[in-house]
Amino acid sequence: MLLEPSKAKAKLKEVNKALNKNPVDVAALRKLCISPGGLICSEARQKVWPHLLDVAESKIGYPLDLRRHKECRQVILDVDRSGKRFPDGLSDVEKEELQENLTDLILGVLTIHPELHYYQGYHDICITFLLVCGAEASLAMVEKISTHHLRDFMDPTMDSTTHILNYLIPILKMANPKLVEYMEKSEVGTIFALSWLITWYSYVVPDQRDIERLYDFFLSCHPLMPVYFAAQIVLDNADKILDGPCEMARIYQLLLQIARKPNLPLEILIQRSSDFYIQFPPSSLAHDAAEFYKNNLAISTFCDHALVAKHEAPDVVLKRMGLVEVKKEENEESPIEGSWKRASKTVAIALSGAVGAALLAVGGRAAEWVPQLFGYL
Numbered sequence: 001m002l003l004e005p006s007k008a009k010a011k012l013k014e015v016n017k018a019l020n021k022n023p024v025d026v027a028a029l030r031k032l033c034i035s036p037g038g039l040i041c042s043e044a045r046q047k048v049w050p051h052l053l054d055v056a057e058s059k060i061g062y063p064l065d066l067r068r069h070k071e072c073r074q075v076i077l078d079v080d081r082s083g084k085r086f087p088d089g090l091s092d093v094e095k096e097e098l099q100e101n102l103t104d105l106i107l108g109v110l111t112i113h114p115e116l117h118y119y120q121g122y123h124d125i126c127i128t129f130l131l132v133c134g135a136e137a138s139l140a141m142v143e144k145i146s147t148h149h150l151r152d153f154m155d156p157t158m159d160s161t162t163h164i165l166n167y168l169i170p171i172l173k174m175a176n177p178k179l180v181e182y183m184e185k186s187e188v189g190t191i192f193a194l195s196w197l198i199t200w201y202s203y204v205v206p207d208q209r210d211i212e213r214l215y216d217f218f219l220s221c222h223p224l225m226p227v228y229f230a231a232q233i234v235l236d237n238a239d240k241i242l243d244g245p246c247e248m249a250r251i252y253q254l255l256l257q258i259a260r261k262p263n264l265p266l267e268i269l270i271q272r273s274s275d276f277y278i279q280f281p282p283s284s285l286a287h288d289a290a291e292f293y294k295n296n297l298a299i300s301t302f303c304d305h306a307l308v309a310k311h312e313a314p315d316v317v318l319k320r321m322g323l324v325e326v327k328k329e330e331n332e333e334s335p336i337e338g339s340w341k342r343a344s345k346t347v348a349i350a351l352s353g354a355v356g357a358a359l360l361a362v363g364g365r366a367a368e369w370v371p372q373l374f375g376y377l
């Protein structure tokens with residue numbers, strides 16, 4: 001959904017306002033990313049995405065001898081097959097340069113972090129950053145996202161990835177138990193969503209603008225938000241799933257195709273994902289999804305990535321979380337504040353780990369978010 005020109009202009013004005021604050025108002029940027037339309041354009045994303053990942057001041061250089069990395073051959077093979085993601089109208093020379101930059105970006109992160117393991121589909125995420133932000137700026141962002149949001153996909157085995165997929169069923173069950181019963185009867189499982197999650201939908205969503213819009217959303221939220229989004233895609237097609245034989249092959253093929261629709265109702269799905277996240281945060285689902293995993297996944301340490309606490313005074317964080325009363329002044333509401341209400345709640349929950357630092361600063365109390373997430377501490 002494209003915003004009307006006047007609303008898009010107003011939103012970009014709010015983006016610049018948040019960027020020009022000292023320090024940068026990262027919480028406001030996250031709200032803008034989640035609310036309808038996201039960041040509007042690639043130019044805004046070039047400025048905002050580094051702040052969302054707290055790498056705006058990072059100066060990471062590409063390591064030497066990238067092509068000696070053990071994963072080099074596989075990376076080159078995947079990059080050579082990534083032409084469908086390239087913009088139309090590129091010359092052969094431009095395509096070759098883009099492929100070289102993409103290969104270096106992937107191998108650069110893997111060389112800096114030898115504990116990370118390449119997986120097929122990772123290049124789809126890297127190319128999104130490369131197309132939006134360029135080779136020089138992308139390294140720090142991809143390095144950060146690889147050690148946080150994507151960390152569990154980059155283990156040597158699929159165990160953590162499989163576990164993350166397990167969150168899908170509890171989310172679906174909260175909304176449509178009948179659908180879950182039907183899917184379980186068909187034994188279709190959750191593997192249909194694997195390519196969605198490990199590529200942040202950039203492998204299946206056909207429009208680059210839609211991919212960038214989704215990245216606005218995911219970069220501003222908890223690492224499990226792509227799973228909530230997957231659930232909403234499935235729920236949006238529940239009638240199609242239920243209207244036919246309960247056969248694994250039929251349902252599997254249907255589920256594989258639904259995310260590829262060119263007219264995917266992106267903003268509606270984002271809104272519903274945000275609503276559902278507020279209503280059923282990961283802490284309410286973790287026990288069912290991961291009884292035996294306890295605290296060994298990166299998603300359980302998201303408070304380390306809740307960087308908003310570094311940019312805001314504790315009382316500001318507490319006020320937004322509703323822990324401190326705040327008076328609203330006249331004429332305080334911005335032109336798009338109405339659309340921020342849902343985004344504000346999502347940001348508050350997704351970044352609740354940041355409140356730990358704030359609570360310790362003003363009251364000496366430990367944050368409860370990490371113990372609640374998996375329910376074991």
